[in-house]
Structure formats: structure tokens, C-alpha cells
Amino acid sequence: MEKNEPNQNKYDAALAKYNTQLDDTEVAAQVAKIIAEKVPGNHTEEVKKFLFHCIDLTTLNTTDSDESVMKFTQKVNQFDEEFPDLENVAAICVYPNFAEIVKSTLEVEDVKIACVSAGFPSSQTFTEVKVAETAMALMEGADEIDIVISVGKFLSGDYENMCEEIQELKDVCKEHHMKVILETGALKSASNIMKASILSMYSGADFIKTSTGKQQPAATPEAAYVMCRAIKEYYDKTGNKVGFKPAGGINTVNDAVIYYTIVKEVLGEEWLNNQWFRLGTSRLANLLLSDIKGMEMKFF
Numbered sequence: 001m002e003k004n005e006p007n008q009n010k011y012d013a014a015l016a017k018y019n020t021q022l023d024d025t026e027v028a029a030q031v032a033k034i035i036a037e038k039v040p041g042n043h044t045e046e047v048k049k050f051l052f053h054c055i056d057l058t059t060l061n062t063t064d065s066d067e068s069v070m071k072f073t074q075k076v077n078q079f080d081e082e083f084p085d086l087e088n089v090a091a092i093c094v095y096p097n098f099a100e101i102v103k104s105t106l107e108v109e110d111v112k113i114a115c116v117s118a119g120f121p122s123s124q125t126f127t128e129v130k131v132a133e134t135a136m137a138l139m140e141g142a143d144e145i146d147i148v149i150s151v152g153k154f155l156s157g158d159y160e161n162m163c164e165e166i167q168e169l170k171d172v173c174k175e176h177h178m179k180v181i182l183e184t185g186a187l188k189s190a191s192n193i194m195k196a197s198i199l200s201m202y203s204g205a206d207f208i209k210t211s212t213g214k215q216q217p218a219a220t221p222e223a224a225y226v227m228c229r230a231i232k233e234y235y236d237k238t239g240n241k242v243g244f245k246p247a248g249g250i251n252t253v254n255d256a257v258i259y260y261t262i263v264k265e266v267l268g269e270e271w272l273n274n275q276w277f278r279l280g281t282s283r284l285a286n287l288l289l290s291d292i293k294g295m296e297m298k299f300f
């Protein structure tokens with residue numbers, strides 16, 4: 001018997017409780033039906049305002065600096081005065097070395113500080129480094145942590161080490177929300193996305209998130225649909241509610257309305273608030289503002 005066989009079986013046993021054999025063509029057809037039948041009715045001002053309030057306003061650039069991140073945060077501070085008819089974004093999402101600068105600049109109480117961590121975006125570093133990076137981000141002011149699964153381990157079938165690392169990072173996060181990025185574009189099939197979703201939730205994810213935005217393809221409606229189905233099945237079986245965050249490559253208002261519609265159709269109204277639904281994006285905020293205001297806006 002292989003040394004890790006009992007634990008490997010534990011993860012296989014967890015997966016065996018779910019329908020993880022999904023047909024990609026069938027998934028594509030179900031998504032196409034939702035888009036054709038339900039999306040047009042959701043292009044309302046109310047939905048767009050709601051989507052704005054679900055944004056994790058993201059800056060994850062090599063060129064980010066204390067100064068640029070401070071200015072970015074000051075925009076969020078000014079938002080309520082500039083747009084009194086709108087609710088602010090849900091969170092600011094930055095690299096972990098900027099947690100402190102966001103914390104010391106942010107004056108808006110309800111906007112969270114989210115930090116990507118644990119070797120984002122590749123997840124290719126030592127678990128000890130991931131743990132230390134996450135602990136430091138929290139110590140410096142992060143409210144939420146976004147990590148990436150070890151995609152290489154997942155694709156090699158090493159669920160044990162992949163899951164144990166997620167559990168270790170959740171132990172560091174404690175009550176802070178931990179969002180687990182699957183990097184769905186690298187997982188290739190609906191079945192893999194389903195399995196990675198279940199394993200991440202089983203290991204303590206508070207949210208599952210599609211993509212880092214650093215690999216193509218990033219978020220897709222098909223990946224979102226499968227992840228929402230996984231969240232629903234997991235909730236039905238365990239009673240544990242997990243949030244959903246499409247992220248990466250959300251470049252039009254229509255993209256955002258499509259993700260909203262998938263969440264509404266698969267998970268229901270209960271998930272339609274910014275505690276359980278976020279949009280990770282570096283471009284959508286200005287696009288939504290422009291759409292809502294009926295003129296081009298470059299506020300952020």
C-alpha cells in the first residue's frame with residue numbers, strides 16, 4: 001500500500017459523494033440557454049448598481065507602488081461624496097505588500113481589504129512561504145485573503161497535498177475570509193473544475209474564485225456555471241455556504257450581467273449580496289459607472 005493511500009482515499013471519498021463527471025458540451029448548452037433566455041432581462045440599472053457594490057476593485061500590476069496604491073485607495077474614499085446615489089465597491093484587492101498602505105489610507109468602513117497571497121498567481125512556492133506571506137498580509141491589515149490552489153498538484157492527482165495546504169492556509173486566516181482561486185483556464189474540463197471546487201470547499205474555502213487574471217482563458221460563463229453548481233451541491237449536502245467570485249478578464253458590463261444571471265439561476269437570490277458574491281476586476285468599475293451614468297467615466 002502506498003504511504004499516502006488512506007488520505008488519498010479520504011479525498012476520493014469526498015469527491016465520490018458528488019456528480020463530478022460532467023459533459024463539457026452539455027454544460028456549454030446549459031450556459032447558452034441561460035444567456036439567451038435570462039440575461040436580457042437583467043440588464044437593468046438596479047442590477048448594474050448592485051454589481052458595482054460587489055466589485056473587488058483590483059490593482060495587481062508589476063508597476064504598483066505605495067503612491068499608486070494610495071491614490072487608488074483615495075478614489076474609494078472620495079466615492080461616496082462623488083456618487084451619493086451609489087453604494088461603494090465591496091473591497092480593494094492588492095498584492096500583500098500593500099495591505100498596510102491601504103489600511104492606513106482607507107477611510108470607508110464597509111470596504112474590505114483583500115490581498116492576494118500564497119505565491120499568487122502561480123502558487124509555485126514553498127508552503128512555509130505561503131503561510132508566512134498570508135500571516136504577514138493579515139498582520140498588516142488584510143481582511144480577506146485570495147490564494148491559488150496548487151494547480152500542478154491537482155492535475156497530478158495529488159489531492160492530499162493540495163488540500164492539506166489549503167487547510168493550513170485556512171488555519172492562518174482563521175475567521176478572515178479565504179477565497180480559493182482554481183485558475184479554471186488551466187483545469188481544461190468541467191469535470192476538473194467541479195472536482196477542484198469540491199476539494200477547495202472541503203478544505204475550508206469561504207469563497208471559490210475562478211481565475212487570477214494572469215492566465216488565459218480567465219473567467220468564463222461555463223466555469224462559473226460549474227462552480228455555482230458545485231457550491232449548490234456542497235451546500236445541499238453539508239449546510240455550509242460558500243461564496244462565488246468570478247475574476248479575471250471581466251471586460252464588459254454584459255460579462256458582469258452574465259455572471260450575475262448564472263448566480264441567480266443556479267444559486268438563487270440568497271447569494272445575491274456582496275457577502276456571497278464578488279466580481280474580481282481591474283476594469284469593470286469605470287465601465288459600470290459609465291453605463292449607469294450614460295456617459296464615459298474614468299473615476300478610478
Ligand SMILES: O=C[C@H](O)COP(=O)(O)O
Nearest residue numbers: 212213248249280281282
Ligand atoms: O483577482 C482579480 C483579477 O486579477 C483581475 O483580473 P483583470 O485584471 O483581468 O480584471
